[in-house]
Amino acid sequence: MTSIFSQIITVVMMNIRSLPRRFWMSLAATLAIAVVVAVLLSFLSMSNGFRKTLEGAGTEDTAIITRSxxxxxxxxxxxxxxxxxxxxxxxxxxxxxxxxxxxxxxxxxxxxxxxxxxxxxxxxxxxxxxxxxxxxxxxxxxxxxxxxxxxxxxxxxxxxxxxxxxxxxxxxxxxxxxxxxxxxxxxxxxxxxxxxxxxxxxxxxxxxxxxxxxxxxxxxxxxxxxxxxxxxxxxxxxxxMLDIQTEADFFKEQGEALGGMVKLGWILSIVMSLGALAGALNTMYISVTEREQEIATLRAIGFSNISAFFGTLVESLVLSLLGGIIGTVAAYLFMDGLTTSTLGGNFTQVAFTFEMSSDLLMNGIILALIIGLVGGFFPAWRAARLPVVLAFRGGA
Amino acid sequence: MTGGKLYDLRGVSKSFTKGKEKITIFNDLNMSISEGDFLAIMGPSGSGKTTLLNLLGGVDKPTGGEIWFDDSRVDNLSESQLAKWRANNIGFIFQFYNLMPMLNAERNVELPLLLTKLSAKERKKNVAAAMELVGLSDRAKHMTSEMSGGQQQRVAIARAIVSDPKLILCDEPTGDLDRKTADEILSMLQLLNREFGKTIVMVTHDPSAANYAKRVLHLDKGEFVEKDLVA
Incomplete structure (x- = not known):
């Protein structure tokens, strides 16, 4: 078990150290993921801020009575x-x-x-x-x-x-x-x-x-x-003929007006994620192709195919995590605390502040890691199945 | 001097299909390699010498027959078992060195030891010994990309012997080197064979390289023609 672990660590470190060879492509994949995360977090922080602004207006102590x-x-x-x-x-x-x-x-x-x-x-x-x-x-x-x-x-x-x-x-x-x-x-x-x-x-x-x-x-x-x-x-x-709600419930309902915006944010992010995913897949397939003789050599020496698999997968996760961090930091710096106003439930402007939270930032990181996981899995699978005889082919 | 039988190939065949055509590389190939042997395998392109090396190294499997190593059958091992077997018994030397460019010389040499239970201190000691043997102690921390072809191949030799394998398999080890450097590398292999008793199997096109071996097997269309040499 220790051997497998040290093999994986070694391959991961080698892959990370070889990133400068694929600098621009890796950077492009990382930035694509960063953009997806930043867009998602912008939508979510907007919705979060709007919801909190409205929910903050209502209390359980007070009831609001309107025409039915x-x-x-x-x-x-x-x-x-x-x-x-x-x-x-x-x-x-x-x-x-x-x-x-x-x-x-x-x-x-x-x-x-x-x-x-x-x-x-x-x-x-x-x-x-x-x-x-x-x-x-x-x-x-x-x-x-x-x-x-x-x-x-x-x-x-x-x-x-x-x-x-x-x-x-x-x-x-x-x-x-x-x-x-x-x-x-x-x-x-x-x-x-x-x-x-x-x-x-x-x-x-x-x-x-x-x-x-x-x-x-x-x-x-x-x-x-x-x-x-x-x-x-x-x-x-x-x-x-009246409707009666606590003020808290009334404003919670009003806050759901932006529910569609949140859905739109997720849909947009998922569509953009597909683009980022294609970028990640491409980068990782190229990474495996570029390193196939190195991978085969390690396999010939006796390294397991599990180390080849995880080495590639972790490289992908590292790139996506980096993208996720860049995206969340960018969203935090540019969006958190940004004040704007939009049309509320009464067809009037409601001013609110974009509000990031640790949960939202975690959502961004999780999305980035999912892209990295899917984008890295298939190239990693390929790396694990590369024939060892490739070590004997071609020039360095 | 050669000792007991290390390798035994019994009725080995290897074929593959290309489209609808079946191509046979070997059919009923029999050979044995003794401990302490230094065997050069020569032959024209397409004669099957690299395929034979792959079979001996456990990186490819025969389609028929049996391969025995040190009285154990190895052709029927699983991929993971073969990886362990290679780690314990085989050192590889490749034509283009196959070093990891992102690691320095000693890190490259250390790679096979990561598959053992040796402590970091023991690994360091073994790496230093291997680097000294190939005359590169002073370049241990250098990146391999900063080294000449001959030095890179010596690092590859250090990597091949660092875990003290019984067998060293060389695929055109001097194919990318000038004559003088090639002779230095071949002398080093000869030293490993004579002084340290390593069994060496070397595939080469170069008759001068084959002269360093104890015996040469000529392979043609999947069949051997043995020719004894003066060691």
């Missing part, structure tokens, strides 16, 4: 009557005066100019009350102050200020015929709420001609995650 079948806040409409009925349902936490803690909110779309492309895109504007502010635990004003009820004042999320132009503190912005003053900047710890503008709900109702209607109601649950009381109320009252 609306799927998103933008499509939902709730009359004031419905809000009054549902907020009396059991399972909602009460304040010191025994009043249910809830926030009836509006959600409208306004125009913003994206800094990177200088194009006009949809950004969300939310009408909330002080209770709505309090319901969101990580929210804090980082610059300026909270808007005053009854005034055309807005506070802008940190991502909005970063990604879109014109929302600096003190700026006046015009949406339609109304002008608003940016009086504060708020942060929610990087969640999707940071991609929103917030204003007083009653002012928004008036300026956007929404009458007494709202779009969503957020309620603080008396027991985190338990929405049974609310669901029973909806079931028992035919006037209530």
């Amino acid at each position: 079948g609306s799927k998103s806040e933008l499509n939902s409409v709730l009359s004031n009557d419905v809000v009054n009925i549902i907020t009396t349902a059991p399972g909602i936490a009460k304040d010191a005066n025994d009043r249910p803690i809830y926030s009836a909110e509006l959600y409208v779309v306004v125009d913003g100019i994206k800094r990177t492309t200088n194009t006009k895109v949809n950004i969300p504007m939310r009408g909330i009350s002080q209770t709505g502010f309090d319901l969101r635990k990580n929210v804090k004003i980082t610059e300026g102050r909270m808007f005053e009820p009854g005034k055309n004042e807005i506070i802008a999320g940190a991502s909005i200020q970063r990604e879109f132009s014109g929302f600096e503190l003190g700026n006046r912005v015009k949406f339609g015929k109304t002008t608003w003053t940016v009086v504060g900047i708020f942060s929610t710890g990087g969640s999707a709420f940071e991609s929103e503008l917030w204003a007083d709900a009653r002012v928004l109702q008036s300026q956007f001609r929404r009458g007494n209607s709202f779009q969503t109601v957020r309620v603080l649950l008396s027991e985190p995650g338990n929405i049974d009381g609310l669901l029973k109320a909806v079931e028992d009252d035919p006037r209530l």
Whole structure:
């Protein structure tokens, strides 16, 4: 066993040392694998960042109530009557005066100019009350102050200020015929709420001609995650055609909007992997052909065919591992922390950050090793089956 | 002086098919090689001498007959058994040296010892002894690509003898060398045969090279014509 092991180590080291003879071809195969890994990791880190941004917005403490079948806040409409009925349902936490803690909110779309492309895109504007502010635990004003009820004042999320132009503190912005003053900047710890503008709900109702209607109601649950009381109320009252989810579930569902993007990333990576695989196969077949007399000589001396097999396979794995490392490092350097925005579930822009994780990086390395394993297996098989008589043929 | 029988080929045949045609290299070939022999095998191209060397070295198998080595039958061994048998009993010297270009001289010589249970220290000692025997102690750390053809062939000889095999098989060992260097290499083989009792089988085209052997076998169309030489 020791002998076999030392044979394999010897052949592997010889193969690695002979790489300079095949420098350009080996480099091309390695870089092809690096590109595949980098592309995959870019897609996965984008999806990871988007998912975390949305999931970070939701908690189990709060339930979100929308019109049945609306799927998103933008499509939902709730009359004031419905809000009054549902907020009396059991399972909602009460304040010191025994009043249910809830926030009836509006959600409208306004125009913003994206800094990177200088194009006009949809950004969300939310009408909330002080209770709505309090319901969101990580929210804090980082610059300026909270808007005053009854005034055309807005506070802008940190991502909005970063990604879109014109929302600096003190700026006046015009949406339609109304002008608003940016009086504060708020942060929610990087969640999707940071991609929103917030204003007083009653002012928004008036300026956007929404009458007494709202779009969503957020309620603080008396027991985190338990929405049974609310669901029973909806079931028992035919006037209530509502969907009820915890905020955590709601945003998780929204986050799945990029599920297709992840699939596309994998499909693209697999297709590109086939190209990289062809490169790896070609490189390794050439490596075996170039070394066939050396392999046969070692076999003639008494080295086993197992050492020839593993020597070639490990060479392939080393090249692919190198490609994997280059790809992950490149993806990490160029993608991790990159901030961008894309269309979210409400047809509005959600700013998010590409986020690498150790799991994602491991995925890149595993993909590279799979390419190396498949790309090396068949040439290694050939190396193991080379006739020993080749040692006696040809010149050096 | 030659000793007991080392090799015994009994009714060996070798043929292969090329397309629909069956080509016979040997048919019912019988020969024996004694311990301590220095045998040169000569013959025109296509006479079967390299095929015979392959059969003797266990890198090819006969299609008929039996090959016995040191009273053990070897033609029916599996690939892995043959590899072990070669490692224990045979040293190879090739026309084009077949050294590993990415290893230095002593690493090349050490290769057969990696198949043994010798410790690194013992391996180093044996390698040094083999390098000294071929007169290359001072070039042990040199890459073989930096060496002349004659020096490379001496490294190959050191590699062939380092594990102390019973038999050394040489395939045109001087075919790539000038006359003077060829004579040095052949003298070295003769020394190994006379002083160290190594059995040597050498395939060559060169009658001058054959003169160093104790006996010469002429092979023609798969059949032997033996010719004794003055040793």
